[in-house]
Amino acid sequence: xxxxxxxxxxVPRMLLSVNEVAAxxxxxxxxxxxxxxxxxxxxxxxxxxxxxxRREDLLAYIDSRVPTTPSR
Numbered sequence: 001x002x003x004x005x006x007x008x009x010x011v012p013r014m015l016l017s018v019n020e021v022a023a024x025x026x027x028x029x030x031x032x033x034x035x036x037x038x039x040x041x042x043x044x045x046x047x048x049x050x051x052x053x054r055r056e057d058l059l060a061y062i063d064s065r066v067p068t069t070p071s072r
Contacts, residue, residue: 015044015052024058035061 016024021041022032032053035041042057 014055016055018051021053021058
């Protein structure tokens, strides 16, 4: 009998790399590092080298942004 996990929707990862955050925001890595440095986007350091952003912190940052309307 073959025992495999039930196929279901993929579970989103809890921690995202700077490159993944940049892709989600549609910006570059430098912009993400600037957001982290300014304290706008919390991040974690793992093993003293790896920088990760919790998915919930990224979503909170996005929710905190005020949509702008184009000027005429």
